[in-house]
Each structure stands twice: as C-alpha cells, then as structure tokens.
Amino acid sequence: MRETLDFLLFDWLKAGDLTTRERFAEHSPETFGAVLDTCEKIAREKFAPFNRLADTQEPHFDGERVHLPQATHDATRAYAESGMLAAAQDYDVGGMQLPCVIEMAGNAFFSKASVAMGGYAMLTSGNASLLMAHGTPLQREVFAKNEFAGRWFGTMCLSEPQAGSSLSDIATRAELEDDTDPLGPRYRLTGNKMWISGGEHEITENIVHLVLAKIPGPDGKLIPGTRGISLFIVPKRLVNERAELTGERNDVALAGLNHKLGYRGTTNCLLNFGEGRFTPGGRKGAIGYLVGKPGEGLRCMFHMMNEARIGVGLGAVMLGYAGYEASLDYAKQRPQGRPMTAAGKDAASPQRPIIEHADVRRMLLAQKSYVEGGLALELYCARLVDELHTGDDPAGAQALLDVLIPIAKSWPSEWCLEANSLAIQVLGGYGYTRDFPVEQYWRDQRLNMIHEGTHGIQALDLLGRKVVQQGGASLAALAARVQQTIERAIQTGWAPQANQLAAALAQVGGATKKAWSTGEPEEALANAVPYLQAFGHTVLAWLWLDVALAVSGDSAFAEGKRAAARYFFAYELPKIGAWLDVVARREPLCREVQADWF
Numbered sequence: 314m315r316e317t318l319d320f321l322l323f324d325w326l327k328a329g330d331l332t333t334r335e336r337f338a339e340h341s342p343e344t345f346g347a348v349l350d351t352c353e354k355i356a357r358e359k360f361a362p363f364n365r366l367a368d369t370q371e372p373h374f375d376g377e378r379v380h381l382p383q384a385t386h387d388a389t390r391a392y393a394e395s396g397m398l399a400a401a402q403d404y405d406v407g408g409m410q411l412p413c414v415i416e417m418a419g420n421a422f423f424s425k426a427s428v429a430m431g432g433y434a435m436l437t438s439g440n441a442s443l444l445m446a447h448g449t450p451l452q453r454e455v456f457a458k459n460e461f462a463g464r465w466f467g468t469m470c471l472s473e474p475q476a477g478s479s480l481s482d483i484a485t486r487a488e489l490e491d492d493t494d495p496l497g498p499r500y501r502l503t504g505n506k507m508w509i510s511g512g513e514h515e516i517t518e519n520i521v522h523l524v525l526a527k528i529p530g531p532d533g534k535l536i537p538g539t540r541g542i543s544l545f546i547v548p549k550r551l552v553n554e555r556a557e558l559t560g561e562r563n564d565v566a567l568a569g570l571n572h573k574l575g576y577r578g579t580t581n582c583l584l585n586f587g588e589g590r591f592t593p594g595g596r597k598g599a600i601g602y603l604v605g606k607p608g609e610g611l612r613c614m615f616h617m618m619n620e621a622r623i624g625v626g627l628g629a630v631m632l633g634y635a636g637y638e639a640s641l642d643y644a645k646q647r648p649q650g651r652p653m654t655a656a657g658k659d660a661a662s663p664q665r666p667i668i669e670h671a672d673v674r675r676m677l678l679a680q681k682s683y684v685e686g687g688l689a690l691e692l693y694c695a696r697l698v699d700e701l702h703t704g705d706d707p708a709g710a711q712a713l714l715d716v717l718i719p720i721a722k723s724w725p726s727e728w729c730l731e732a733n734s735l736a737i738q739v740l741g742g743y744g745y746t747r748d749f750p751v752e753q754y755w756r757d758q759r760l761n762m763i764h765e766g767t768h769g770i771q772a773l774d775l776l777g778r779k780v781v782q783q784g785g786a787s788l789a790a791l792a793a794r795v796q797q798t799i800e801r802a803i804q805t806g807w808a809p810q811a812n813q814l815a816a817a818l819a820q821v822g823g824a825t826k827k828a829w830s831t832g833e834p835e836e837a838l839a840n841a842v843p844y845l846q847a848f849g850h851t852v853l854a855w856l857w858l859d860v861a862l863a864v865s866g867d868s869a870f871a872e873g874k875r876a877a878a879r880y881f882f883a884y885e886l887p888k889i890g891a892w893l894d895v896v897a898r899r900e901p902l903c904r905e906v907q908a909d910w911f
C-alpha cells in the first residue's frame with residue numbers, strides 16, 4: 314500500500330509542489346514523507362496488533378463507567394503524542410500546517426490498522442477544527458486547544474432516536490440561562506442523542522460534545538425545520554475560563570451503549586441531556602455554550618463536511634485495502650486444485666496455489682481496482698480541498714468538490730464493502746471464521762453506507778442538488794476535467810478506454826437531463842441510487858485512466874496498475890448501462906409499488 318500511496322501522492326497528484334505555497338513553505342517532500350513514516354509506524358505498532366482485541370473486548374458499561382481495553386488507551390495516547398490531532402492547524406496553535414492531502418494520507422494508516430480504535434481521534438480533530446472555524450477566541454483556547462493536545466476528546470451529537478436522516482426533526486431543546494458567560498451564551502439543554510460515537514469513555518479526563526439543539530421561539534415552541542437548529546459545546550465535566558475542571562459534572566448521562574455489528578472498538582452511545590442525573594449549579598439541565606449564531610447550527614456543523622466525508626470514504630478504502638492485502642497473501646499460499654490445462658488432469662500432481670485460478674485472480678483484480686481506485690479518488694478530493702484553501706482557483710475546486718463529495722463518501726462505502734466480501738470469498742470457509750481478520754473488516758465496513766449521510770441521502774444530494782445547481786455548472790466542471798484526460802489518452806494505447814469513457818460521460822449527461830425532463834423531483838429522484846452508482850463508476854473509470862497515463866515502465870507495480878485499470882473498463886464500467894437505463898426512462902416501479910404489495 315505504501316508504494317501505491319507514495320506514487321499517487323507524489324507522482325500522480327504532485328503533492329510535493331504544495332511546498333511552493335506560503336502556508337506549506339517550511340515543508341518539503343521529505344517532511345511529508347517523515348509524517349507518513351511516523352503514522353505508519355504508530356499504526357503498525359500500537360493499532361494493528363490490537364484490532365481484533367478491540368473487537369472482541371467490546372466496550373462495557375458497569376452502570377458507572379465504560380471500560381475499554383488498555384490497548385485503546387495506549388493507542389490513542391500515542392496518536393495524540395504524534396501531533397496528528399492538530400496536523401493541519403496553524404503553527405501558533407501547536408499544529409503542523411500540513412496540507413489536507415498529507416493529513417488524510419497519514420490518517421489512512423490508522424484506518425487500515427484499526428478503524429475503530431482510530432475513531433476517537435478522528436472525531437476529536439473534526440470537532441476541534443470546527444471550533445477553530447466558528448468558536449469565539451475563548452472557546453478555541455479552552456476547548457479546541459485542549460482537544461488538539463489530546464487532553465480532552467470530542468464528539469459530534471446530531472442524531473436523535475427519531476431524527477437521523479431528517480435532522481430538521483431534532484427535538485433537543487436549548488433554553489437561555491445567561492448570555493454573559495465568558496465561555497459563550499449559556500443555555501440549558503434537554504433531549505436525547507442517539508448513536509453518539511465516542512460519547513462516553515475514560516480515555517481522557519473530559520469529553521467535549523458538540524450538540525445540535527433548537528432554541529424555542531417566543532411562544533415556547535421549537536421552530537420547525539433546519540432554521541431553528543443551533544450548535545452548542547456541552548462538556549461532560551464543567552470547566553472554567555482557564556480550562557480547569559471545576560469538579561462539577563454536567564447533566565449528560567449515558568443511557569446505554571449500542572452493541573454493533575462492527576466498529577466495536579469505538580463506543581457508541583445513547584446520551585441523555587438534562588434528565589437530572591446530575592445537577593450542575595444546583596439544577597437539572599445540561600449546560601451548553603452557543604457556538605456561532607442562533608439558527609446557524611447546521612451550517613457550522615457542515616463547515617467541515619468535505620473533510621468529514623472524505624475521511625469516511627478514505628476509512629472505507631482502507632478497510633477494503635486491509636482485506637485485499639490479507640486475501641492476496643492467503644491466495645499466494647493456499648494450495649487447492651490444479652490447472653485446467655492437460656497438466657492439471659494428473660491427480661497425483663501437487664495442488665497449486667489458488668492465485669493461479671483465473672476466478673481467484675478476478676476477485677483479486679476486482680478488489681485491487683476498488684481499493685486503489687478508491688484511494689486515488691479520496692486523495693484527489695483531499696488535494697482539491699488544498700486547492701480550495703490555498704490554490705489559485707478556489708471556485709473551480711469548490712465546483713468539482715460539490716459533485717465529487719457524494720461519490721467520495723458513498724462509492725468506497727459500497728464497493729470497498731464488495732471488496733471485503735470478495736476477500737472473504739478468496740479465503741473460502743476460512744474467511745467466514747473469526748480465525749482470520751477478513752470477516753471483521755467486512756463488519757466494520759458495513760457502517761459506512763449508513764453514517765455521515767446514508768447511501769440514499771447521498772444519492773438525493775447528488776442528483777437532486779449537486780448536478781443541477783447553477784445550471785449544471787459543477788457537472789460541467791467535472792466533465793471538462795474528464796475530457797482533458799480523454800484527450801491525453803486518445804493519443805496513446807488507451808484510446809479504446811478513452812472512447813469508452815467519453816461514451817459513459819455522454820450517457821451520464823443524457824440520463825441527468827432525462828431524469829429531470831419533467832421537472833418532477835419525485836420522478837427524477839426515484840432512481841437516485843442507480844444514478845449515484847453509475848456516476849461513481851464513471852468517475853472511477855476516469856481516475857483509473859488518468860492514473861494509468863501516469864504509470865511508466867514495465868515493473869510489476871506498473872503492470873499491476875495497468876491491469877487494474879483494464880479490469881475496471883472491461884468488467885465495471887459496462888454496468889452503468891443498466892443503472893442509467895432506469896434513470897433515463899424515470900422507471901416508476903419503486904415509487905408506484907404499494908406498501909401492501911410486499
């Protein structure tokens with residue numbers, strides 16, 4: 314994986330060129346490489362060996378405290394000490410001023426080694442970065458800085474039992490108590506938050522919850538819709554302006570842990586805010602400090618959305634990678650069966666390693682094309698985030714990110730899950746047991762189509778908003794980039810694939826128009842997921858072609874990249890025909906079928 318990562322970062326995406334920008338001037342390709350080396354080492358030594366342990370020794374709540382394996386404490390401590398929590402932050406807040414693409418690449422090692430143990434740090438860094446963008450100077454100093462230092466960890470509390478995809482329906486209530494508190498206007502929160510990752514643990518002395526809640530209007534009623542949603546800092550233990558613990562417990566209580574299919578090493582919690590379990594200041598109600606302005610909670614929360622979604626997509630890719638490498642290793646060693654040639658008919662001849670069977674190679678090639686293609690996608694998007702923040706054409710980067718982010722989040726969630734399933738298949742019966750790691754990768758992976766916007770919600774975002782916004786400007790920006798690759802490829806031996814890609818792009822454009830030809834969202838969006846799948850496969854075909862053009866020589870590495878690219882065009886891209894067919898004719902079946910026909 315490291316060789317592929319380095320190739321994609323430095324040869325394909327020219328990440329080294331970023332050091333000519335003022336923000337990254339103190340870096341060099343060598344310092345970038347050193348960050349990757351450090352992450353790789355910590356992940357190999359502190360995370361990977363304990364990935365199974367974190368799964369089997371699930372977090373456990375004794376009614377008072379949540380217990381985690383010591384290995385999780387040690388691993389998260391090592392991560393915090395590496396400085397990676399503040400990797401992209403300014404030097405003056407203790408950061409390393411790393412580009413997003415290098416930060417993401419470094420974090421990829423942890424996702425591969427143990428995605429669940431890595432979860433606490435990813436959440437903390439996202440939480441603190443959000444506070445850097447929207448918090449007051451004191452909120453940054455007290456909360457964000459202590460999170461970056463690893464003294465406290467953070468969470469993101471959006472979902473509620475009755476409000477997951479539809480956040481406008483959240484019911485957590487925030488009532489103003491004192492608008493002169495130096496930590497920010499102080500409110501009392503009441504409500505329940507479901508599925509909160511990292512919501513309770515004893516790894517750090519405090520937990521900084523970022524909570525979405527509604528401030529009631531003058532009539533005491535909650536404002537319907539997303540307009541009424543605000544964002545609050547709700548620390549588990551109360552702190553003063555000097556970031557010292559006051560000794561008082563805030564009114565946030567763990568109602569219970571969720572017992573998950575995978576990702577078990579990260580606690581997942583139902584949290585009750587303001588139920589009166591604790592009474593800070595002598596009364597019930599969780600104390601929360603407003604971040605940003607009232608009503609701007611969702612806008613603040615989604616400020617970090619690009620990074621969060623790339624992070625989820627990259628996590629999915631790395632789980633796929635872990636399964637791919639495990640199954641590749643197994644396939645080289647497992648003797649089973651004989652070749653189909655005349656020599657194979659001799660039952661007395663030794664059995665051959667399964668990697669010699671074409672069907673096993675098909676499964677390995679499929680995995681390779683999904684995980685390496687997925688890695689290219691995520692790094693490409695992370696590089697665009699750097700263009701957005703420090704490049705010459707931020708608007709152009711934004712337009713591309715708009716259409717690519719739903720793909721960055723959802724494509725690996727679906728296809729690297731398929732990679733994990735194929736890894737199990739390569740191991741046969743052994744893959745289905747807990748003696749090998751591949752079943753855990755599959756279970757851990759299954760989350761990714763659910764959180765950070767479900768697959769269905771990502772599809773609605775892509776077809777319902779992103780490709781039609783500003784008269785289709787984002788789609789046109791992407792098409793222009795794809796066209797550039799096609800033009801370069803048409804001059805080479807990749808001309809057949811270039812033509813195939815041009816046809817696919819035209820098909821996506823045509824289906825987009827036909828889906829919206831009646832202007833009825835219900836008709837257009839009934840087949841949003843097949844659209845997402847076709848769009849994603851077209852994007853991946855483009856990236857594979859672009860990567861193939863960047864490969865030179867005839868090493869096994871280069872041939873492997875070309876084989877995976879050819880695989881994608883031969884076996885995967887043709888699938889888009891069926892997906893786009895239902896989109897273009899606005900197939901009504903799924904919206905017309907009646908609930909009582911099932």
Ligand SMILES: Cc1cc2nc3c(=O)[nH]c(=O)nc-3n(C[C@H](O)[C@H](O)[C@H](O)COP(=O)(O)OP(=O)(O)OC[C@H]3O[C@@H](n4cnc5c(N)ncnc54)[C@H](O)[C@@H]3O)c2cc1C
Nearest residue numbers: 469470471472476477478508509510763764765767769770
């Ligand atoms: C392990 C885990 C960790 C999580 N961590 C966090 C966390 O840290 N913080 C946090 O706030 N949340 C977290 N979540 C919550 C997660 O974001 C939600 O589960 C997710 O948003 C979906 O909400 P839901 O579970 O209520 O499903 P629902 O919203 O009820 O969706 C159920 C199904 O209906 C579909 N659906 C819903 N609405 C529509 C629609 N309008 N059109 C078409 N289809 C629709 C969905 O796509 C889905 O397939 C986590 C969840 C899990 C499982």
